[in-house]
Amino acid sequence: MHSIVAKKPGGVNVLQKIDFELPDLKPNDVLIKNHSIGVNFIDIYFREGLYPWPHEQNLVLGSEGAGEIEAVGENVENFKVGDRVAYAQANNAYSTHRVIDENLVVSIPDSISYEIAASAILKGLTVKYLVLDSFKLESHHKVLFHAAAGGVGLIAGQWINSIGCHLIGTAGSDHKCSIATSNGYAKMINYTNQKFLSEVQATTNNEGVDVVYDSVGQDTMSDSFKCLKKHGTVVSFGQSSGIYKSLQMSDLMTGSLHLTRPTLFHFYADHKWLLQSSSMLFEMIDTKKIEFKNITEYKLEEVAQAHIDIESRKTTGSVILKT
Numbered sequence: 623m624h625s626i627v628a629k630k631p632g633g634v635n636v637l638q639k640i641d642f643e644l645p646d647l648k649p650n651d652v653l654i655k656n657h658s659i660g661v662n663f664i665d666i667y668f669r670e671g672l673y674p675w676p677h678e679q680n681l682v683l684g685s686e687g688a689g690e691i692e693a694v695g696e697n698v699e700n701f702k703v704g705d706r707v708a709y710a711q712a713n714n715a716y717s718t719h720r721v722i723d724e725n726l727v728v729s730i731p732d733s734i735s736y737e738i739a740a741s742a743i744l745k746g747l748t749v750k751y752l753v754l755d756s757f758k759l760e761s762h763h764k765v766l767f768h769a770a771a772g773g774v775g776l777i778a779g780q781w782i783n784s785i786g787c788h789l790i791g792t793a794g795s796d797h798k799c800s801i802a803t804s805n806g807y808a809k810m811i812n813y814t815n816q817k818f819l820s821e822v823q824a825t826t827n828n829e830g831v832d833v834v835y836d837s838v839g840q841d842t843m844s845d846s847f848k849c850l851k852k853h854g855t856v857v858s859f860g861q862s863s864g865i866y867k868s869l870q871m872s873d874l875m876t877g878s879l880h881l882t883r884p885t886l887f888h889f890y891a892d893h894k895w896l897l898q899s900s901s902m903l904f905e906m907i908d909t910k911k912i913e914f915k916n917i918t919e920y921k922l923e924e925v926a927q928a929h930i931d932i933e934s935r936k937t938t939g940s941v942i943l944k945t
């Protein structure tokens with residue numbers, strides 16, 4: 623059994639492979655042999671130390687995975703050895719094996735591969751709360767979604783399209799724009815060479831959109847507010863370009879605007895929400911409303927390269943590690 627740990631916060635050079643012995647299972651724990659592990663931008667925030675570490679050294683990164691149960695604690699009720707499962711939980715996933723409380727795990731239907739489950743469970747549940755819980759989208763809404771060709775972005779495109787909204791996206795290259803277009807976005811803006819604010823105003827007859835989903839942060843947030851209709855909402859859910867630090871309350875006064883800054887793990891901790899939302903997500907996948915045509919695979923030991931590629935904006939769609 624081995625894991626990839628970050629020895630201390632820093633660049634990819636802090637990542638190291640270490641062997642470990644199986645710890646004793648607590649009564650409610652299950653032992654999962656990971657088959658596929660999702661790589662997410664949050665792993666980079668943790669690796670760099672932007673998000674605080676739970677302890678000082680040797681943090682096993684990775685927050686999303688799928689695999690098979692190999693052992694169960696004495697009080698485990700809902701799972702048995704051999705069950706196919708997935709989980710999304712901050713850290714401890716970059717590992718051949720993982721011990722986790724049974725309440726943080728969901729069963730995967732037989733129709734869904736480990737690769738898809740590890741691409742979907744964190745990012746897909748994020749999209750679920752973004753479009754139905756943080757802001758309840760309805761078909762008449764106009765929506766702007768930044769970083770549309772990324773892991774979360776391609777799932778969001780398909781989910782929001784299935785609701786019937788008018789969906790505008792941004793991405794950093796023409797190639798990414800064309801991938802996003804085939805994943806549900808009606809209009810794409812290449813924000814490397816076009817100003818997304820003026821493009822959104824032109825497409826909406828200067829009306830603006832009802833909601834902007836912004837995970838880019840520093841580079842986009844100021845204009846994201848300006849893209850809104852009166853009473854519109856910014857859902858800020860990440861900061862891939864850095865933290866936006868210039869917010870003034872008066873920025874919201876320009877249109878009686880709303881702002882929310884949600885995080886998946888607050889939803890995920892509600893077990894009823896987790897069961898309902900994961901079943902909704904798997905149903906969307908089963909019925910092909912959401913497809914995963916852009917999964918890039920690396921070996922677990924190649925995770926440093928995966929981080930380099932995500933940070934340098936090379937990747938599209940979901941990135942996974944194979945054990």
Ligand SMILES: NC(=O)c1ccc[n+]([C@@H]2O[C@H](COP(=O)([O-])OP(=O)(O)OC[C@H]3O[C@@H](n4cnc5c(N)ncnc54)[C@H](OP(=O)(O)O)[C@@H]3O)[C@@H](O)[C@H]2O)c1
Nearest residue numbers: 662663772773774793794837859860861862863885886935
């Ligand atoms: N709050 C939550 O619950 C939650 C949960 C999951 C994910 N997230 C957030 O959602 C976002 C997307 O996550 P993901 O894992 O699917 O990543 P991703 O979208 O696949 O990758 C991030 C994308 O951000 C864009 N970007 C813009 N400026 C960038 C910069 N300076 N450096 C790097 N990337 C930049 C790039 O797309 P372009 O080249 O097209 O600009 C890049 O591909 C992240 O911000 C993540 O933290 C939040």
